[in-house]
Amino acid sequence: xxxxxxxxxxxxxxxxxxxxxxxxxxxxxxxxxxxxxxxxxxxxxxxxxxxxxxxxxxxxxxxxxxxxxxxxxxxxxxxxxxxxxxxxxxxxxxxxxxxxxxxxxxxxxxxxxxxxxxxxxxxxxxxxxxxxxxxxxxxxxxxxxxxxxxxxxxxxxxxxxxxxxxxxxxxxxxxxxxxxxxxxxxxxxxx
Numbered sequence: 001x002x003x004x005x006x007x008x009x010x011x012x013x014x015x016x017x018x019x020x021x022x023x024x025x026x027x028x029x030x031x032x033x034x035x036x037x038x039x040x041x042x043x044x045x046x047x048x049x050x051x052x053x054x055x056x057x058x059x060x061x062x063x064x065x066x067x068x069x070x071x072x073x074x075x076x077x078x079x080x081x082x083x084x085x086x087x088x089x090x091x092x093x094x095x096x097x098x099x100x101x102x103x104x105x106x107x108x109x110x111x112x113x114x115x116x117x118x119x120x121x122x123x124x125x126x127x128x129x130x131x132x133x134x135x136x137x138x139x140x141x142x143x144x145x146x147x148x149x150x151x152x153x154x155x156x157x158x159x160x161x162x163x164x165x166x167x168x169x170x171x172x173x174x175x176x177x178x179x180x181x182x183x184x185x186x187x188x189x190x191x
Contacts, residue, residue: 006102007101009101009102009186010104010111011126011182012107013159014156015134015155016137016138016156017137017172018175022175022179025179032100033100035102036103038052039086039087039104039106040057040085041083044057067086071090074111074113085107107159111123115165127160127172129171131153
């Protein structure tokens with residue numbers, strides 16, 4: 001990758017589209033060096049999540065202070081639950097220092113902001129094969145209340161309307177195929 005330009009790669013998709021699984025696989029086997037930018041959040045950690053690995057878990061006061069200081073590339077309150085999420089600019093710098101591409105797994109609202117700041121970013125929208133499959137995946141997780149599932153499903157519809165703002169759209173109907181398509185996109189941008 002020596003001599004290649006630094007790139008920002010954005011992967012978005014609705015809840016239940018399979019982003020987390022794809023991100024984990026791409027970090028390990030992508031055709032380019034991807035450095036996952038760890039998001040910051042004000043929500044409490046879930047079981048198994050670790051600070052600075054899963055997220056930077058910040059107090060609402062610390063998050064607001066950093067936002068006011070201009071330390072975030074993008075921020076959003078997600079799912080109306082009162083929790084904030086965002087990407088610290090320092091995470092992109094960390095990726096650059098590690099000679100990798102900054103890999104952001106963020107929601108559509110945040111991605112639109114990144115597109116303004118980095119118009120040459122490689123933006124990929126990951127689509128579920130269907131709304132029904134998306135709902136099935138959300139219910140299989142068994143981590144959300146019915147109210148949260150309904151809120152997430154409404155957001156799925158809203159996000160799908162914005163999918164054409166991305167440079168690429170990949171349907172996650174078969175995991176290996178979707179990973180192969182994304183890898184081909186990354187390879188094309190590494191030339």
